[in-house]
Amino acid sequence: MKIVVPLKQTVDLVEELELNDDGTDVEREYLTFKLNEWDEQALEEALLIKDAGGAEVTVVALDETDADQSLYGALAKGVDRAVKLSGDFEAGVSSHARAAILAEFIKAGGFDLVLIGVQTPEDLDGQTGVILAGMLGLPHVSVAVAVEADGDGVRVTQEMGAGVTHQLIVSGPAVVGVQAAREAPRYVPISRIRSAMQAGGIEHQPAAEPAASTGLTVRRMFAPQSSSHAEMLSGDADAVAGRIIEIMRERGALRV
Amino acid sequence: MSNDIFVLVEHHGGAVSESTSELFGMARGLAESSGGAVVGCLLGSGARGLAAGLAADTVLSVEAPQLGDFVPEAYAATLAALVTDRDPRVLLIANTTVGMDVAGAVSGRTGRPLIAYCSAISFEGGTLVATSQVYGGKLNAEVETGDGAIVSVVGGSAAAATGGSPSVEDVAPPDLSGLHTTFVARVEAESSDVDITGEDILVSVGRGIGGEENIELAQDLAEALGATVSGSRPVTDAGWLPKSRQVGKSGRKVKPKLYLACGISGAPEHLEGMSDAELIIAINTDEKAPIFDVAHYGTTVDLFDLLPALTDQVKAVSA
Ligand SMILES: Cc1cc2nc3c(=O)[nH]c(=O)nc-3n(C[C@H](O)[C@H](O)[C@H](O)COP(=O)(O)OP(=O)(O)OC[C@H]3O[C@@H](n4cnc5c(N)ncnc54)[C@H](O)[C@@H]3O)c2cc1C
Ligand SMILES: Nc1ncnc2c1ncn2[C@@H]1O[C@H](COP(=O)(O)O)[C@@H](O)[C@H]1O
Numbered sequence: 001m002k003i004v005v006p007l008k009q010t011v012d013l014v015e016e017l018e019l020n021d022d023g024t025d026v027e028r029e030y031l032t033f034k035l036n037e038w039d040e041q042a043l044e045e046a047l048l049i050k051d052a053g054g055a056e057v058t059v060v061a062l063d064e065t066d067a068d069q070s071l072y073g074a075l076a077k078g079v080d081r082a083v084k085l086s087g088d089f090e091a092g093v094s095s096h097a098r099a100a101i102l103a104e105f106i107k108a109g110g111f112d113l114v115l116i117g118v119q120t121p122e123d124l125d126g127q128t129g130v131i132l133a134g135m136l137g138l139p140h141v142s143v144a145v146a147v148e149a150d151g152d153g154v155r156v157t158q159e160m161g162a163g164v165t166h167q168l169i170v171s172g173p174a175v176v177g178v179q180a181a182r183e184a185p186r187y188v189p190i191s192r193i194r195s196a197m198q199a200g201g202i203e204h205q206p207a208a209e210p211a212a213s214t215g216l217t218v219r220r221m222f223a224p225q226s227s228s229h230a231e232m233l234s235g236d237a238d239a240v241a242g243r244i245i246e247i248m249r250e251r252g253a254l255r256v
Numbered sequence: 257m258s259n260d261i262f263v264l265v266e267h268h269g270g271a272v273s274e275s276t277s278e279l280f281g282m283a284r285g286l287a288e289s290s291g292g293a294v295v296g297c298l299l300g301s302g303a304r305g306l307a308a309g310l311a312a313d314t315v316l317s318v319e320a321p322q323l324g325d326f327v328p329e330a331y332a333a334t335l336a337a338l339v340t341d342r343d344p345r346v347l348l349i350a351n352t353t354v355g356m357d358v359a360g361a362v363s364g365r366t367g368r369p370l371i372a373y374c375s376a377i378s379f380e381g382g383t384l385v386a387t388s389q390v391y392g393g394k395l396n397a398e399v400e401t402g403d404g405a406i407v408s409v410v411g412g413s414a415a416a417a418t419g420g421s422p423s424v425e426d427v428a429p430p431d432l433s434g435l436h437t438t439f440v441a442r443v444e445a446e447s448s449d450v451d452i453t454g455e456d457i458l459v460s461v462g463r464g465i466g467g468e469e470n471i472e473l474a475q476d477l478a479e480a481l482g483a484t485v486s487g488s489r490p491v492t493d494a495g496w497l498p499k500s501r502q503v504g505k506s507g508r509k510v511k512p513k514l515y516l517a518c519g520i521s522g523a524p525e526h527l528e529g530m531s532d533a534e535l536i537i538a539i540n541t542d543e544k545a546p547i548f549d550v551a552h553y554g555t556t557v558d559l560f561d562l563l564p565a566l567t568d569q570v571k572a573v574s575a
Contacts, residue, residue, distance in 0.1 A: 011391065013391060013392045013394060013521065014542065016544065017391055017394055017395060026391070026395070037490075095360075096363075096364075096370075099364065118356070119356070121390060121391045121392050122390055122391065123372050123373075123390075124371070124372060124373070124388055124390055124397055124399065125369070125370050125371070125372065126359060126360040126363055126370035126371075126372045126408065127356060127360045127372070128360075129360070130356070130357060130358075130359070130360030130361045130364065131360040131361070131363055131364040131370070132364065133332075133360075133361050133364060134332065134336075134360060134361040134362065134363060134364020134365040134366075135364040135365075136364075137365070139328070139329040139435070139436040139437045140328055140329065140332070140357065140361055141328055141357065141437070142328065142353065142356050142357035142360075143353040143356055143357065143506070153436070155440070157443075158328075158353065158357075159353060159506050160268070160326075160352075160353050160354075160442075160506075161352065161353060161505060161506045161507075162506075162507070162508060162509075163444060163445035163447070163499075163500070163508075164268075164442065164443070164444055164445070165442075165443045165445070166325070166326060166439065166440075166441070166442055166443070167439075167440035167441045167442075167443060168327070168328075168437055168438065168439055168440060169437070169438045169440055170329075170436055170437045170438075171436045172436075174436065174437075177356070177357075179506070180493045184493070184494050184495065212367075214369060214370075215368075215369030215401050215402065215405070216369055216371060216399045216400070216401050217399060217400050217401070218397055218398070218399050219385075219398045219399065219400055220397075220398050221390070221395050221396065221397045221398075222395065222396055222398070223394070223395060223396070223544070224389075224393070224395070224396050224546070224549055226548075226549035226550070228549070228550075228552075229548055229549055230536075230538060230548040230549075230550075230551035230552060230553055230554035231552065231553050231554070232543075232548075232553075232554050232555060232556070233553055233554065233555040234555070235557075236557070236561075237557050237558075237561035237562045237564075237565040238565050238569075240555045240557050240562060240565075241562060241565040241566040241568075241569045242569060243553075244537060244553070244555075244566060245566075245569055245570065245573060247535075247537070247553055248514060248535075251513075251514070251534070251535050252513070253456075253457060253513045253514035253534075253535055254481075254570075254573075
């Protein structure tokens with residue numbers, strides 16, 4: 001089975017998000033980026049399939065900030081190929097444009113399965129995986145919490161919420177949006193990533209020219225202004241703990 | 257292009273989902289300004305009867321054996337055919353698993369624009385203006401688009417509307433032979449664990465707790481309070497707490513007397529499960545964390561200092 005896992009670096013949400021000058025996007029220049037947490041899950045699921053019964057796993061990323069970091073990380077974890085698609089991505093890449101670029105790469109690569117993170121925190125115009133499936137006319141399952149090889153296809157567990165899951169069998173090729181891998185993503189020591197970097201091994205290809213536009217115009221981005229922001233309790237831990245106990249008492253939430 | 261506002265009717269086990277009623281609430285407002293009708297898209301097998309009572313003017317009922325269970329491929333193909341044929345001004349889809357699976361695929365198939373994570377929407381003349389939650393709820397984006405957009409709506413964005421008497425139009429499905437997806441089973445998790453939806457006080461932990469070895473900080477506090485420990489998704493995914501303790505969109509929706517959120521950022525998917533709690537107190541070192549927008553009280557004191565202090569004081573007052 002030939003599996004491809006598209007990887008994307010996204011902004012680290014723990015950071016302070018500054019807006020750009022015209023207030024229509026985050027200012028990317030000073031932010032730190034990390035592999036989208038759901039791509040990490042998709043990668044793990046691909047590696048679990050490979051461990052279980054053999055598979056050729058390719059990771060692919062657009063040449064955006066810190067893409068090498070993700071690609072070398074994946075090589076260190078044991079993927080077979082890592083491909084970087086070059087192009088002008090300075091201004092940011094929408095989900096639709098990303099899907100269009102990936103669609104061309106996937107058509108040419110003859111993959112049986114696309115495993116992709118269920119979403120990223122910046123999918124304003126939708127989730128890349130399902131858009132990609134739509135563009136390619138492929139079957140898809142999103143919000144997957146288990147993907148296992150099954151004959152010429154895969155058996156997917158789709159999470160519906162409140163403890164309900166659906167079991168589906170999809171014969172390839174197909175696109176699966178991974179919410180969580182069956183196991184927590186494996187740890188790879190930094191030394192192994194360093195060796196992967198020294199060995200090189202990232203293939204370079206030009207990205208297809210994206211034909212897709214989102215049809216959306218961002219007027220502005222802004223921090224949500226809640227009319228009911230929490231009343232903040234200040235002081236050291238003991239003082240705040242004391243206040244919390246008072247509040248619980250007032251509200252009848254303290255049983256003891 | 258018609259002026260109609262389409263809504264995907266999501267139903268499970270013979271019942272229309274709550275999120276669908278919210279979409280109808282939203283659609284009614286939009287239809288008033290567009291001058292069109294509210295049209296429900298009801299896909300299923302033997303589901304036609306669910307049309308009665310939907311807050312729609314018309315329901316398009318598409319019946320096919322392949323639509324009896326949620327097979328994403330079949331739903332995407334059917335819905336894509338429907339919007340291509342009818343050309344609605346807007347198609348509203350809930351941001352559930354079904355919605356997340358279908359909305360993007362229909363956009364990819366039809367080339368229609370897609371607005372995700374939408375929490376508010378209106379027309380300004382001919383322009384559709386929507387507010388979306390991005391970056392884990394830390395920012396809102398106000399976007400505009402022309403006609404024909406598919407909009408994926410987060411839960412709780414509009415008041416539910418029910419109780420209409422729509423006319424029903426039967427629509428033939430597209431060719432659904434040759435699907436590559438087989439529905440095998442619906443599985444309900446069995447659990448002998450406590451039901452967190454029935455608990456009065458939840459001490460809820462997020463990724464900020466750092467690791468499984470620290471869960472006991474929350475456990476100690478919960479014990480002192482006579483409470484139960486719950487958590488956010490990353491915590492249950494990592495196995496630090498059982499799956500049955502997960503609060504949120506894909507976990508449980510809880511409404512306790514007190515929800516103590518410890519090291520939880522307050523992503524929209526988490527808020528969906530707890531924002532109705534009677535009293536919310538949030539502990540998070542990031543003063544910009546979205547959890548503080550729904551919490552009644554908050555503090556940026558480090559949870560590793562605060563939880564032990566709180567446990568000690570609760571023990572002291574109850575001694
Ligand atoms: C389809 C789908 C369904 C989902 N369903 C759910 C769901 O049901 N439930 C759910 O919770 N999520 C769900 N998610 C995930 C959701 O998007 C977020 O990723 C998740 O809620 C984040 O969890 P968190 O707040 O624990 O972690 P983070 O977002 O990583 O937040 C950790 C927080 O801890 C704070 N912190 C760190 N250290 C400390 C400290 N020492 N003291 C105090 N604070 C500290 C940080 O400031 C940060 O705000 C879903 C996602 C998808 C795509
Ligand atoms: N998006 C959807 N639209 C219409 N029907 C759906 C949708 N999702 C699930 N269903 C229905 O849900 C039922 C199966 O789901 P469940 O009861 O959860 O196993 C069937 O009756 C399906 O027709």
